[in-house]
Amino acid sequence: MSNLQSFYTKFLDLLEKIEPSDNFLNQxxxxxxxxxxxxxxALASEAxxxxxxxxxxxxxxxxxxxxxxxxxxxxxxxxxxxxxxMLRNKVSEQIIPSExxxxxxxxxxxxxxxxxxxxSTVCNIxxxxxxxxxxxxxxxxxxxxxxxxxxxxxxxVIKMFDISKASCHxxxxxxDVKRQLNHCVLIGDKGYLSRAVQADLFEAxxxxxxxxxxxxxxxxxxxxxxxxxxxxxxxxLFSQLCDQFMIRRNYAKQFQGFGARISAKITAFTFIxxxxxxxxxxxxNIKIAFS
Numbered sequence: 001m002s003n004l005q006s007f008y009t010k011f012l013d014l015l016e017k018i019e020p021s022d023n024f025l026n027q028x029x030x031x032x033x034x035x036x037x038x039x040x041x042a043l044a045s046e047a048x049x050x051x052x053x054x055x056x057x058x059x060x061x062x063x064x065x066x067x068x069x070x071x072x073x074x075x076x077x078x079x080x081x082x083x084x085x086m087l088r089n090k091v092s093e094q095i096i097p098s099e100x101x102x103x104x105x106x107x108x109x110x111x112x113x114x115x116x117x118x119x120s121t122v123c124n125i126x127x128x129x130x131x132x133x134x135x136x137x138x139x140x141x142x143x144x145x146x147x148x149x150x151x152x153x154x155x156x157v158i159k160m161f162d163i164s165k166a167s168c169h170x171x172x173x174x175x176d177v178k179r180q181l182n183h184c185v186l187i188g189d190k191g192y193l194s195r196a197v198q199a200d201l202f203e204a205x206x207x208x209x210x211x212x213x214x215x216x217x218x219x220x221x222x223x224x225x226x227x228x229x230x231x232x233x234x235x236x237l238f239s240q241l242c243d244q245f246m247i248r249r250n251y252a253k254q255f256q257g258f259g260a261r262i263s264a265k266i267t268a269f270t271f272i273x274x275x276x277x278x279x280x281x282x283x284x285n286i287k288i289a290f291s
Contacts, residue, residue, distance in 0.1 A: 005061045007044035011271055015040060018090055024083045025076065032067040035076070039084055042077050046261075046268040051249055074257070081260045088267040091274050092157050095283070099153040102181065103234040104188045106170050108136045109163070109248055109262070110145040117144035122253055129255040134166025137191070148247070148262065149173040151181070154230050156237050156284045157273060158266055163259055171197055178205040185210055187227050240286055245269060 015036050022034040033041075041064065045056045057070050068076075111131045112120045124130045131145045147168060150161040160180055162173060170191040177186065182205040193211045201207040212223040241247040245265040252258040272286050 003048050004044050004050070004059060007047045008040050008061065010275055011043045011047075011268075012037060012040040014091075014271055014274065015087065018094075019087060025079060031076075033064065033073075035080055035083070037064075038068070038073065038076055039080060039087070041073075042084075042264050043268040043271060046245055046265045047272060049244065049246055051246055051251060051261075077264075078256050078260045081256075081263050084263055084267050088263075088270050091270055092159055095270075095274050095277055096153045096155055096157045096159075099155075099159075099184070101154050101185045101187060101230065102151050102159065103154065103231060104149075104151045104173075104177065104186055104192065105231075105234045105238070106147050106149045106173070106191070107238045107242075108134065108139070108141075108143050108145065108166065109148050109250070110143050111250070111258075112144060114142060114144045120144070123255040123258055125254060130165075132165045132167050134168075146258075150234065150237075150266075151177060151186070152234050152237060154233055156233050158237070158270060161266060163262060174201060174209075177201075178207060182206055184208075187211075187230055189231065190214070236284075240284070241265060241269060244286055 019036065022036050023030065024035045041056075050056045050059075053070055053074060057073075111122045114133070117133070120131075122131070133142065133144055134147060135142050143166060145166050147164050147166050147170075148161060149164060149170065150158055152158045160177070162176060164173065170188075171194055174192065174197055178201050185208045186201070187210050190212050192209060193214070198209045201209050210224075210227055245268065247262065247265050250258055250261050252261055269286065273283050276283050276285055
């Protein structure tokens with residue numbers, strides 16, 4: 001049995017447990033390939049590192065061949081992205097129902113090399129969602145594209161994420177965080193350092209924002225060693241998304257497709273974590289092989 005077939009079967013079994021319905025879109029005809037099966041196939045392809053739909057359809061399992069066309073698969077997969085995000089949230093809640101400490105960070109998502117930025121047409125149809133120039137301090141590089149913001153638990157389970165323009169400062173994402181989290185400690189790096197924002201988060205949602213202080217900042221305290229160690233978890237998580245799920249390699253031409261691919265990769269990552277919990281493996285051992 002191929003890895004694609006193994007992942008497909010495992011993901012479909014998982015979806016059967018958490019979602020009773022087979023179809024989620026309002027369609028006149030019942031499709032040959034249900035929405036649940038389509039999502040399982042999309043997640044399986046991301047888990048196997050298949051980033052080309054043309055390549056995916058050349059190695060479809062025998063029982064899926066002829067049940068859907070590639071163009072129809074692409075359109076339905078994009079339309080199912082909101083439902084996929086709901087399912088990911090449901091699974092993440094089952095893995096870690098509640099957590100007092102959360103980690104926040106961002107990573108660059110290039111759409112093309114910066115030398116090609118002026119003539120690139122990728123995701124450039126709508127000015128509001130078009131990519132732009134940004135700078136990553138952690139990697140000391142300028143790039144063209146987007147920025148992925150994420151909040152995860154100290155165990156490495158992503159609770160929420162979003163995609164912004166590359167020029168958007170990390171601190172602006174905290175406006176979304178305070179509407180979805182409350183009564184917790186949020187651990188970030190110096191990119192989130194702001195006394196005004198810290199006070200606003202605490203007053204609005206009782207969120208304590210813990211960041212390292214600048215050496216010349218009055219009243220600065222030593223950043224706890226436990227927080228420095230915990231922050232490595234989200235950095236390792238980003239590395240796993242880059243290595244196994246190739247999150248920085250995206251061949252989508254429109255922003256809707258770009259976002260759908262990112263959502264599928266993160267959801268596949270979360271589903272593998274849940275499968276590890278069920279089987280008694282380490283939660284972040286994502287390089288697993290199904291027999």
